[in-house]
Amino acid sequence: MQAKDDLQPRWWKLEEKLLEKFGKKPDMEAILFLIGIQELGNIKKKFSKEQKQDLMHVAVCSLLSQSGYYELEGLDNEGWPHFKQLLELPQFNMIEQENFLKDHVLLYFENLDNSIL
Numbered sequence: 001m002q003a004k005d006d007l008q009p010r011w012w013k014l015e016e017k018l019l020e021k022f023g024k025k026p027d028m029e030a031i032l033f034l035i036g037i038q039e040l041g042n043i044k045k046k047f048s049k050e051q052k053q054d055l056m057h058v059a060v061c062s063l064l065s066q067s068g069y070y071e072l073e074g075l076d077n078e079g080w081p082h083f084k085q086l087l088e089l090p091q092f093n094m095i096e097q098e099n100f101l102k103d104h105v106l107l108y109f110e111n112l113d114n115s116i117l
Contacts, residue, residue: 006113007099007103007106008062010106011102011106012083012103014106018031018034025038027048028098028101028102028105029056031043031059031105032055032056032059032060032061033052033055033056033059033073035062035108036054036055036056036058036059036098037055037056037059038112040055040079040080040081042059042079054080054099058080058083059102060101061081061083062081062108063101063104063105064089064104065083066104066107066108066111067086067104068086069085069089070084070085071081071083071084071086
């Protein structure tokens with residue numbers, strides 16, 4: 001992970017790229033939804049409310065797998081990824097938790113081939 005003091009400028013830069021790409025500044029839920037769709041690899045026009053929640057869960061597990069907290073166990077018969085938790089997640093207050101997640105989102109996009117950016 002990068003030093004904490006540059007987290008916010010890096011985050012703003014990502015938001016700017018996403019704003020340019022999608023015409024709207026996304027919040028964290030929208031970013032997680034986008035990552036979930038990317039990880040699922042199945043872009044369809046409509047997802048149920050439950051599927052949207054599942055996509056955000058897939059995104060969080062995918063993000064935290066970068067640091068060894070989760071690993072992909074495999075795909076179910078519908079192609080949805082399932083993860084196994086390997087490490088206990090750190091106890092954070094809300095701001096620390098958000099920054100922890102932001103850092104993982106930034107790492108994800110840095111390692112991605114820019115197909116969604």
